[in-house]
Structure formats: C-alpha cells, structure tokens
Amino acid sequence: MTGEIASTTALPTPEREPKNYLNAAWTVRSWLLTVDHKRIGLLYLAGITFFFLLGGAAAALFRLELMTPQSDLMESETYNKLFTLHGIIMIFFFLVPGIPGVLGNFLIPIMIGARDMAFPKLNLMSWYLFMIGGCFTLYVTVAGGVDTGWTFYTPYSSTYSNTYVMATAVGIFITGFSSILTGLNFIVTVHKMRCPGMTWFRLPLFVWANYATALIMVLGTPVLAITILLVALERGLKIGIFDPRLGGDPVLFQHLFWFYSHPAVYIMVLPAMGVISELVAAFSRNRVFGYKLVAFASLAIAVLGFLVWGHHMFVSGQSLYAGMVFSVLSMLIAIPSAIKVFNWTLTLWRGEVTFNTPLLYAIGFLGLFTIGGLTGLFLATLGIDVHVHDTYFVVAHFHYVMVGGTVMAYLGGIHYWWPKMTGRMYPEGWARFSAVLVFVGFNLTFFPQFILGYLGMPRRYHVYDEGFQILNVMSTAGASILGIAYLFPITYLIWSLKYGPKASANPWNAVGLEWMTSSPPPTENFTETPVVDFEAYEYHRNPADRHG
Amino acid sequence: MSTTATLPTATAKRTPIVAHHFDDWTQQYDACVLGMWTFLVTEVMFFGGAIAVYMIYRWQYPMAFAYASQELSAPLGTFNTFILLTSSLTVALGVRYAHTGESRKVGWMLIATIALGAIFLGIKAYEYYTKFEHNLAPLLNLPFDYAGPDPGPTKIFFGLYFGMTGIHALHMIIGVVLMALYIPAAFRNEYRDGNSLGIEIIGLYWHFVDLVWIFLFPLLYLVDRSLAAPGI
Numbered sequence: 001m002t003g004e005i006a007s008t009t010a011l012p013t014p015e016r017e018p019k020n021y022l023n024a025a026w027t028v029r030s031w032l033l034t035v036d037h038k039r040i041g042l043l044y045l046a047g048i049t050f051f052f053l054l055g056g057a058a059a060a061l062f063r064l065e066l067m068t069p070q071s072d073l074m075e076s077e078t079y080n081k082l083f084t085l086h087g088i089i090m091i092f093f094f095l096v097p098g099i100p101g102v103l104g105n106f107l108i109p110i111m112i113g114a115r116d117m118a119f120p121k122l123n124l125m126s127w128y129l130f131m132i133g134g135c136f137t138l139y140v141t142v143a144g145g146v147d148t149g150w151t152f153y154t155p156y157s158s159t160y161s162n163t164y165v166m167a168t169a170v171g172i173f174i175t176g177f178s179s180i181l182t183g184l185n186f187i188v189t190v191h192k193m194r195c196p197g198m199t200w201f202r203l204p205l206f207v208w209a210n211y212a213t214a215l216i217m218v219l220g221t222p223v224l225a226i227t228i229l230l231v232a233l234e235r236g237l238k239i240g241i242f243d244p245r246l247g248g249d250p251v252l253f254q255h256l257f258w259f260y261s262h263p264a265v266y267i268m269v270l271p272a273m274g275v276i277s278e279l280v281a282a283f284s285r286n287r288v289f290g291y292k293l294v295a296f297a298s299l300a301i302a303v304l305g306f307l308v309w310g311h312h313m314f315v316s317g318q319s320l321y322a323g324m325v326f327s328v329l330s331m332l333i334a335i336p337s338a339i340k341v342f343n344w345t346l347t348l349w350r351g352e353v354t355f356n357t358p359l360l361y362a363i364g365f366l367g368l369f370t371i372g373g374l375t376g377l378f379l380a381t382l383g384i385d386v387h388v389h390d391t392y393f394v395v396a397h398f399h400y401v402m403v404g405g406t407v408m409a410y411l412g413g414i415h416y417w418w419p420k421m422t423g424r425m426y427p428e429g430w431a432r433f434s435a436v437l438v439f440v441g442f443n444l445t446f447f448p449q450f451i452l453g454y455l456g457m458p459r460r461y462h463v464y465d466e467g468f469q470i471l472n473v474m475s476t477a478g479a480s481i482l483g484i485a486y487l488f489p490i491t492y493l494i495w496s497l498k499y500g501p502k503a504s505a506n507p508w509n510a511v512g513l514e515w516m517t518s519s520p521p522p523t524e525n526f527t528e529t530p531v532v533d534f535e536a537y538e539y540h541r542n543p544a545d546r547h548g
Numbered sequence: 549m550s551t552t553a554t555l556p557t558a559t560a561k562r563t564p565i566v567a568h569h570f571d572d573w574t575q576q577y578d579a580c581v582l583g584m585w586t587f588l589v590t591e592v593m594f595f596g597g598a599i600a601v602y603m604i605y606r607w608q609y610p611m612a613f614a615y616a617s618q619e620l621s622a623p624l625g626t627f628n629t630f631i632l633l634t635s636s637l638t639v640a641l642g643v644r645y646a647h648t649g650e651s652r653k654v655g656w657m658l659i660a661t662i663a664l665g666a667i668f669l670g671i672k673a674y675e676y677y678t679k680f681e682h683n684l685a686p687l688l689n690l691p692f693d694y695a696g697p698d699p700g701p702t703k704i705f706f707g708l709y710f711g712m713t714g715i716h717a718l719h720m721i722i723g724v725v726l727m728a729l730y731i732p733a734a735f736r737n738e739y740r741d742g743n744s745l746g747i748e749i750i751g752l753y754w755h756f757v758d759l760v761w762i763f764l765f766p767l768l769y770l771v772d773r774s775l776a777a778p779g780i
Binding site: 114115116117118119120122180184185187188191192193218219220221222223225226227229230233234237238239240241243245246247248249252256259524529 | 567568569571575578579582583586587589590591592593594595596597598600601604605608609686687688689698700701703704707708710711715
C-alpha cells in the first residue's frame with residue numbers, strides 16, 4: 001500500500017503511460033491487499049463474474065432437463081439442488097453485491113470527488129467476507145448441494161432436509177456482513193466525503209440510487225442475519241424456535257425472511273435504476289427529466305420496500321386483512337417505479353439520441369422492467385395471486401425485473417464505464433450484436449413462462465404435463481441463446497484489455513466528475529480535489545452562462 | 549489508517565493522525581462517528597428481529613412465558629443490570645478523560661469496565677449452569693424437566709432466553725476484547741491531546757450493548773409476575 005502512495009508522489013519518470021491506479025503496482029499482493037476502491041471494484045468484478053457463470057451453468061442444466069415432460073437428465077433431488085444453487089448464487093453472490101460492489105465501489109468516490117471510500121480497509125474486508133461466504137457456497141456445491149430453495153422455509157430447512165443447510169446458512173450469514181459493511185461505507189461516504197460544491201442535489205442519480213440501496217442493506221440485512229442465525233440454532237443446537245411440534249410458527253420464519261428478502265429485491269434493482277439514469281442522460285445528451293423526482297423515487301422505493309413483504313404470504317395462512325393491506329402497499333410501490341420509467345422516457349424525448357451499446361441495454365431495461373413491474377401489479381392483486389401463486393408466472397415476473405432489469409443495467413453500465421475502468425474501448429459492433437442477442441434470448445426464455453404460469457404450471461418441479469412442452473422447449477432454446485449471448489461480452493471485454501483502442505478521458509463526451517479525470521484514473525482519482533460549480537447532467541450548458 | 553499524511557512540521561502540536569483520503573481531522577472524526585452510529589442501527593435491527601420473535605410468542609403463549617420466566621433468577625438479573633449500568637458509567641468516564649487528555653485515567657476506566665463486564669459474564673455463566681443443572685436447557689436434545697404447564701412453548705422461551713442472552717454475551721465479549729486493545733495506548737499516554745475518537749467509538753458500542761440488556765432484562769426476567777402468581 002505504501003508502494004502505491006509513494007508512486008503517485010514520485011518524480012515523473014520517462015514512461016509510456018502516466019501513472020494510474022492500474023499500473024501503480026503490478027504484484028498480486030498489491031491487488032489482494034489493496035485499499036483502493038477502484039481495485040476493490042475490479043476484485044468484485046472478478047468474483048461476481050465467476051459466480052454469475054456458476055449460477056448460469058446451474059440454470060443451463062435444469063433448463064435442459066425441462067426440455068421434456070419426463071425426468072430424463074436428473075432425479076428430482078438433483079433438480080431441487082440445482083434450482084436452489086441457481087437461486088442462492090444469483091441472489092446472494094451476483095444480484096445483491098453486483099452493481100454496488102463493482103460499479104458502486106468504482107464510481108461513487110469518483111462521482112462525489114473523493115479520494116476513496118470513507119473506510120477503505122472495511123471496503124476490502126467486505127470483498128473478503130463476500131469471497132469467504134462464496135467459498136462456503138462452493139463447498140456446498142462440491143459436497144453435495146442443498147435442496148431447500150433459496151428461501152429456506154422452515155420446518156423443512158430446520159428439521160427435515162438432509163442436505164448442507166448449515167454450510168449454506170453460514171455462507172449467507174457471512175456474505176450478509178459484506179453487504180452490511182458495503183452499505184455502511186456508502187452511507188458514510190456520501191454523507192461525509194463529498195468534495196467542495198458537491199451538494200446533495202448535484203449528486204449523480206447513480207449515487208442517489210446507491211445511497212437508497214445502502215439504507216436497505218443496513219436496515220434489512222441484519223434481520224436476515226438474525227433469522228438465519230435462529231434457523232442455524234434450531235438446526236445445530238436443536239433449540240426449537242420455529243418448530244410446530246413445540247407450538248412454534250413456521251410462518252413467522254417466512255415473515256422474518258421476507259422482511260429482508262423483499263427489500264432485497266430493491267437492493268438488486270435500485271442500483272440498476274441508478275445506472276439507467278446515467279446511461280439515458282449520457283446518450284440522449286439531456287438532463288434527466290425531473291431530477292429530484294427520480295432521486296426521491298429511489299428513497300421512496302427504499303422506504304416502501306420495507307412495508308410490502310406480506311405479499312409473499314397471501315396463501316400461507318396470513319390474515320385476509322393483513323393481505324389486503326399488503327396488497328395495497330405493494331401497489332403503491334409501483335408509483336415511484338413508474339415515475340422513474342416515465343422520466344427516463346421523457347429524457348430520451350427530443351434528446352440527441354445515439355444508439356451505442358450502453359443505450360441499447362438501457363432501452364432493453366426500460367421495456368423489460370416495465371413488463372416485470374406491471375406483472376408485479378397482477379401478483380399484488382389478491383385474487384390473481386391465488387391463481388398464479390408459485391407458478392411460472394411468478395418466475396417470469398421476477399426474472400423480468402432481475403435479469404431483464406438488473407442484468408441489462410449491469411451490462412450497460414459495464415460497457416459505459418469500461419473505458420474509464422480499463423482505459424480501453426470495447427469493440428462496438430460485437431457489443432451491439434450481443435446486446436440485441438441478450439434481448440432476444442431473454443424474451444424467448446422468459447415470455448413463454450408467463451403463459452406457462454397462467455396455464456397453471458407450478459414452479460420447482462422437474463416433470464410436468466405434456467401440454468406444456470412446446471412452451472418449455474421455447475424457453476430452453478431462449479436460455480441457450482441467452483447463455484451464448486452472455487459469453488460474448490466476457491470474451492471481447494477481456495480481448496479489449498490488450499487489443500482495444502486506447503480510451504480518452506471522456507470517450508462519450510459525457511458530463512460528470514468521473515469523465516473529468518484520466519482513463520484509467522490515478523490512484524487518488526484526481527490530481528487535485530475538484531471543486532464543483534455545476535449541476536448534474538448539464539448537457540446544454542451555455543459556457544457564457546456558467547458564472548452568471 | 550496506516551498510510552498517513554506525512555506533514556508534521558517541527559513546530560506543530562501533536563496532531564491526530566489523519567488518513568490519506570480525508571481532507572482533515574474533522575472529516576475523519578465525523579466519518580468514524582457516523583460509521584459507528586450506522587453500525588449500531590444495524591445492531592438495533594439485528595436484536596430487533598429476535599425481540600420481534602419473542603414478542604410474537606409471548607403474545608401467543610402469555611401464561612407459558614409467565615411461568616417459564618419464574619424459573620429465572622430475578623435477583624441475579626437485577627444485580628447484573630446494576631453491574632452493567634455501572635460499567636456504562638466507567639466507560640463514559642473513560643470518554644470524558646479522553647476528552648480532557650488524562651490518558652492514564654482512560655486506561656484505568658477501561659480496566660474497570662472490563663472487570664465489570666467480566667463480573668456480568670461470570671454471573672451469566674453461573675445462571676446458564678443452574679439452568680443446565682435443573683434440566684431447563686432445551687438444546688442438543690438434553691433432558692428437559694419442567695413441571696409447569698405447556699412444556700412446548702416453555703422450550704421456546706428457554707430457546708429464546710439462551711439465544712438472545714447468548715448473542716448479547718457474545719457482543720460483550722467482543723467489546724471486552726476491543727477495550728483491552730485500547731489499554732496499552734492509554735498507558736502510553738496517547739490520549740493526552742484530547743484525541744478521543746477511538747475511545748468514543750468503543751464507548752458508543754459498549755453503551756449499546758448495555759442498552760440491549762436493558763431490554764432483555766425485563767423481557768425475560770420480569771414477565772408479568774402476577775400472571776403466574778400462585779392462587780390466581
């Protein structure tokens with residue numbers, strides 16, 4: 001670490017490239033012990049890509065099984081373990097830490113004009129906790145898997161399942177701390193580390209979105225931690241907390257679990273919304289329409305997100321009146337989400353739109369997230385939920401939000417900031433082609449699942465009625481396209497590290513502090529602390545008006 | 549932070565170490581204190597989850613919980629409450645001495661706090677021991693002899709008792725270890741310039757742990773005793 005610091009202050013030596021955070025030091029140690037938020041962001045990128053591929057491989061296997069109505073590739077036990085693995089990895093090791101860990105870590109300090117996060121060492125610790133939690137999950141995968149579903153419903157998880165529930169629980173508990181510490185770091189960083197002139201309403205909306213996410217991480221994750229701990233105590237020490245034989249209430253577990261896990265879907269989608277705000281503004285060359293509304297919509301989603309968990313228990317024996325309240329509250333959350341979608345659309349309107357790869361992903365997000373969000377309203381309606389509860393309709397709904405929303409935004413963001421992170425441009429043609437392919441593959445995979453669910457195919461079974469086969473074959477075909485489409489960016493982005501054209505400091509001609517420093521940035525982000533005298537997204541600023 | 553701004557001029561009064569990414573001492577101080585408060589918010593949610601579980605079961609099984617609560621020793625619980633409140637006083641004095649730059653007194657206050665914490669934990673251990681002795685520890689399939697009504701919910705009560713006080717004790721042990729780490733610095737006279745940040749942060753943590761007990765004590769030990777009084 002001292003080596004890095006020394007190198008930035010050293011006298012300029014005749015070199016091909018100026019010193020930046022990447023070439024400041026080359027040793028493995030300088031990466032594994034780094035406290036630089038940018039390097040930690042790249043460490044997250046490596047870990048998250050690995051888990052994404054693992055979770056995707058699990059999905060590929062069970063999608064293959066679902067090609068036919070009978071059981072041919074695997075037994076139900078294997079199938080149960082595969083969808084559990086897919087859920088646990090994708091949620092706890094990709095979607096939750098994904099955008100905050102990679103893009104949030106890399107960008108938040110730069111966007112607010114700081115040299116680093118408020119707590120750099122804690123930041124590194126978050127990554128290690130994430131990886132240690134991931135190792136537990138890998139161990140579970142190799143040792144024989146876990147079959148409870150990612151939801152761990154009791155008493156199956158606490159008493160009956162004979163799979164590796166404890167190791168999985170420990171892994172998620174540890175990863176939860178990673179999430180808590182990341183959230184804590186974001187909150188303190190945004191409050192205390194902003195550079196002179198960077199007022200709250202000059203913050204890029206990506207920062208607002210991540211701040212709202214951090215609030216949920218800090219308020220929700222501890223409840224998941226205590227819930228998992230109680231299940232672990234019940235399983236390990238045989239203390240009965242949720243055991244119906246003692247008079248315990250398994251539905252209480254569901255309440256506690258969803259008190260975190262419903263807000264957690266906003267942990268997954270809010271940072272994605274932040275990315276979309278940046279992409280839409282940059283490629284329409286417009287100030288985000290209704291900046292304050294979009295900023296406050298993030299906070300509204302964070303707050304309302306804590307009041308809707310009961311919609312997961314409409315058919316679990318929850319009181320009908322509670323169901324009605326949760327139904328109404330769940331519909332309310334559509335309002336801030338819709339505000340965002342309308343405002344992004346209005347930002348594009350009359351903008352100077354250029355269809356680069358990041359915007360293709362952003363437009364994909366707009367369409368898919370809207371479908372995902374609107375089908376969420378169906379599910380929030382008590383009567384319809386009774387019909388489609390635990391069917392593929394639900395599976396399609398949350399994949400439209402999580403994959404169609406978050407993954408699209410994540411990929412768009414990675415492309416948009418790739419030149420800043422690596423100093424290299426990616427190949428635009430390939431990237432556009434892959435973006436379209438992702439969109440096509442995604443829709444072919446998940447749209448048939450809406451129909452399957454509406455027709456009554458239940459989720460989490462590996463055999464099904466023969467009448468459902470054609471739609472399942474379409475879905476598997478789509479998943480194959482999607483799988484291949486995800487491999488393209490991984491390939492050409494790695495290729496671009498060596499062969500991509502060098503990126504200028506501001507290849508998109510965008511505004512924002514991250515584009516006012518070199519690509520890649522120096523270790524302390526700016527050569528001198530920036531002073532902000534401009535609003536966010538000032539695309540049509542007349543230079544003459546600047547000081548008057 | 550280890551990488552520090554290397555600017556102490558010869559004339560400067562000993563200034564606190566400011567990490568490289570902070571502009572000045574005030575920013576570092578504010579960030580660290582806000583960080584600790586945020587962490588305590590997560591702790592509130594953590595214990596809050598357990599307390600919510602407790603409240604729901606107590607509402608469902610009021611009599612079973614009232615009878616089970618009689619098995620806990622209210623005098624020992626009261627004494628422990630007194631011990632823990634006193635330890636909050638000593639840690640508060642420690643913070644005060646850190647402000648006034650009386651570094652050695654900070655060290656003695658930390659030692660006093662650790663000693664009081666150890667007494668608390670010792671009494672807690674004794675209480676656990678008596679529960680095991682009387683077969684009132686429903687864990688690891690140990691025998692459970694309970695003559696009162698509703699043994700099922702009673703097991704849940706004792707499960708929550710061990711779970712909640714156990715997590716609380718774990719927090720205390722962490723606090724004791726952290727305070728012990730500050731003692732050498734205090735006796736090296738490092739707090740003579742009113743650089744109280746570290747002590748303030750550990751103080752916040754200790755007060756929080758104390759406050760958790762202020763909730764756990766009445767919840768577990770003082771369940772409406774009239775409910776379970778004989779003859780009603």
